Amino acid sequence: MSLLALDVGNTRLKWALYERPAMGARMIAHGVQFLENIDKLTEGDWINLRPPRMVLGSVVASDAIKRRVEAQLEIWDAAPEWVVPSATEAGLVNGYDHPARLGADRWVAMIGARQRLLARQQLRPCVVVMVGTAVTVEAIDTEGRFLGGCILPGHGIMLRALESGTAGLHVPTGVVKPFPTNTSDALTSGGTFAIAGAVQRMVDQLRQHSGLEPVCLMTGGAAWKMAPSMTVPFELVDTLIFDGLLAIAHHRLAERASQRLANSTQ
Numbered sequence: 001m002s003l004l005a006l007d008v009g010n011t012r013l014k015w016a017l018y019e020r021p022a023m024g025a026r027m028i029a030h031g032v033q034f035l036e037n038i039d040k041l042t043e044g045d046w047i048n049l050r051p052p053r054m055v056l057g058s059v060v061a062s063d064a065i066k067r068r069v070e071a072q073l074e075i076w077d078a079a080p081e082w083v084v085p086s087a088t089e090a091g092l093v094n095g096y097d098h099p100a101r102l103g104a105d106r107w108v109a110m111i112g113a114r115q116r117l118l119a120r121q122q123l124r125p126c127v128v129v130m131v132g133t134a135v136t137v138e139a140i141d142t143e144g145r146f147l148g149g150c151i152l153p154g155h156g157i158m159l160r161a162l163e164s165g166t167a168g169l170h171v172p173t174g175v176v177k178p179f180p181t182n183t184s185d186a187l188t189s190g191g192t193f194a195i196a197g198a199v200q201r202m203v204d205q206l207r208q209h210s211g212l213e214p215v216c217l218m219t220g221g222a223a224w225k226m227a228p229s230m231t232v233p234f235e236l237v238d239t240l241i242f243d244g245l246l247a248i249a250h251h252r253l254a255e256r257a258s259q260r261l262a263n264s265t266q
């Protein structure tokens with residue numbers, strides 16, 4: 001039973017077709033499309049794709065974008081399911097004041113992170129960092145409870161905000177330096193240190209809270225750009241959202257199967 005996993009972010013849609021809905025399943029095909037171009041998926045990337053049996057997605061873009069993605073998915077029989085963060089799913093407990101108001105991408109990435117730790121029998125607290133259009137830094141305790149997390153502007157938004165809010169700042173790309181001596185380097189370094197500093201702070205807080213050294217997992221399209229500037233040990237995991245979607249699909253299918261069994265034996 002194949003699964004098409006969708007990660008619809010604020011800038012790009014990322015998709016991956018997996019052989020089975022289970023952690024560690026083989027990825028058959030994958031791709032990425034800027035949101036401007038999603039109407040071309042069925043006549044492009046998806047034209048020769050083996051029809052998926054199940055479609056599960058995380059979306060944080062607007063409803064209009066979501067409807068355009070759904071229109072593309074009409075070529076196949078499988079009705080898309082979209083993850084809505086709940087009080088608990090796939091072994092993770094949601095500590096948000098209003099669980100459904102948490103971004104679906106954040107919830108799914110944390111489920112992916114938690115599953116990764118469980119698979120390695122690593123009973124440790126975990127900081128999950130997503131570097132994309134926006135940056136999020138989440139804390140999960142040893143028991144699998146999402147304690148809370150921060151949202152920061154992504155690097156691009158930070159620099160555009162500075163450009164539009166000042167007279168003297170324009171934004172040619174610079175390089176990260178410990179002591180920047182020109183405007184471009186000062187801006188690029190400032191944005192990078194803001195993200196790295198937020199992660200370091202969350203790791204410190206979680207260590208203090210739990211008395212154990214947290215594992216830090218980092219994902220997102222721009223995570224590799226942050227890698228050289230991080231001040232805490234971390235692992236880059238490109239597929240954290242897909243891993244989470246695989247785990248959720250697996251759990252949902254198992255629940256449905258046991259439900260069917262219960263109904264048939266009544």
Ligand SMILES: Nc1ncnc2c1ncn2[C@@H]1O[C@H](COP(=O)(O)OP(=O)(O)OP(=O)(O)O)[C@@H](O)[C@H]1O
Pocket residue numbers: 008009010011012013131132133134154155156157192220221222225226
């Ligand atoms: N040097 C940098 N360091 C960190 N982040 C950067 C850097 N340069 C660009 N970025 C950020 O990377 C983002 C682009 O990332 P990308 O679109 O690959 O992420 P994404 O995970 O697909 O985003 P989303 O899921 O929100 O659509 C830009 O919005 C910008 O904020």
Ligand SMILES: CC(C)(CO)[C@@H](O)C(=O)NCCC(=O)O
Pocket residue numbers: 010060101102103104105106132134135136151
């Ligand atoms: C924070 C972003 C933009 C990160 O992609 C997304 O998760 C989102 O729109 N979240 C909703 C608000 C929240 O998570 O509290």
Ligand SMILES: [K+]
Pocket residue numbers: 009010105130131132133220
């Ligand atoms: K994202």
